[in-house]
Amino acid sequence: MKLTNRRNFLKLLLISSSLLVLGRLSISEMQHAQNGLTPFGSWYVVQYSQIVPDILLNNYVLTVDGDVENPVQLTYQNLLNMPSIEVKDTIQCVSDPYFLRANVVWKGVPLSNIIEIVKPKPSVIKVVGYGADGYTADLPIEKANDPNVLVTYMADGKPLPQVHGYPVRLSVPGWWGYTYIKWLVRLHFTSKNILGYWESLGYPDYAKK
Ligand SMILES: Nc1nc2c(c(=O)[nH]1)N[C@H]1C(S)=C(S)[C@@H](COP(=O)(O)O)O[C@H]1N2
Ligand SMILES: [Mo]
Numbered sequence: 001m002k003l004t005n006r007r008n009f010l011k012l013l014l015i016s017s018s019l020l021v022l023g024r025l026s027i028s029e030m031q032h033a034q035n036g037l038t039p040f041g042s043w044y045v046v047q048y049s050q051i052v053p054d055i056l057l058n059n060y061v062l063t064v065d066g067d068v069e070n071p072v073q074l075t076y077q078n079l080l081n082m083p084s085i086e087v088k089d090t091i092q093c094v095s096d097p098y099f100l101r102a103n104v105v106w107k108g109v110p111l112s113n114i115i116e117i118v119k120p121k122p123s124v125i126k127v128v129g130y131g132a133d134g135y136t137a138d139l140p141i142e143k144a145n146d147p148n149v150l151v152t153y154m155a156d157g158k159p160l161p162q163v164h165g166y167p168v169r170l171s172v173p174g175w176w177g178y179t180y181i182k183w184l185v186r187l188h189f190t191s192k193n194i195l196g197y198w199e200s201l202g203y204p205d206y207a208k209k
Helices: 003-024 027-035 076-081 111-118
Strands: 061-066 072-075 085-092 101-110 126-131 136-140 150-155 169-171 184-190
Touching (some): 061 111, 072 076, 072 111, 076 150, 085 169, 101 111, 111 150
Parallel strands (some): 061 184
Antiparallel strands (some): 085 101, 101 150, 150 169
16 A cells, blocks of 8 residues: 555544544434533442332322421422422532542422421521432531522433432532432431431531532
8 A cells, every 4th residue: 555545544544433433422412512511321320338219200209307397298299390490510429539520400499499398497407318228418507508409300301310319319519429319208407416428427517529
């Protein structure tokens, strides 16, 4: 092969192989890349046990109780009927070397709206959240009132993938991933200084990144 032919051949090879790579990206993945979002469903998974709860929508109930005037039990449909917002966010594990983070658009009900409904007593200092896997994390009441903290039921316009907390999780923009309780089933308002799972092991209770 002549040198120029060889160059052209190599060029062609390069072009066709990059086309192949492009061909593997779906349209939604390209849109994600444009938005700076992590391809849907391919972000990192961290959980403290082997259990991945399998929750049926019809059985789903979020219990909101504790030192409140008006405890409530919210079904999935109740949550869908409440005002919601979308927040673009980076979820990031506290032990992230570089890959335990993902850019996601969350959709859900601001926790502050639920706080208005249940009316915590003035003595309340914490909200302790429980996952169906037994996981817990706590939020100081000031952070719970942050309008971007969501009781989340969608990621990137789709229902949450099961490993990421289907059907409902908490998202806490600006704070470490361990506060983003997956498979969220209970929010307990308390006047005691209760610590969640990682918080009780020494991770910051005020989990600002
Ligand atoms: N129920 C439950 N929620 C949880 C956890 C868990 O073990 N159980 N792990 C937390 C931690 S440490 C992180 S970093 C994030 C990871 O969320 P992801 O798996 O959706 O990326 O979930 C948080 N929420
Ligand atoms: Mo984490």
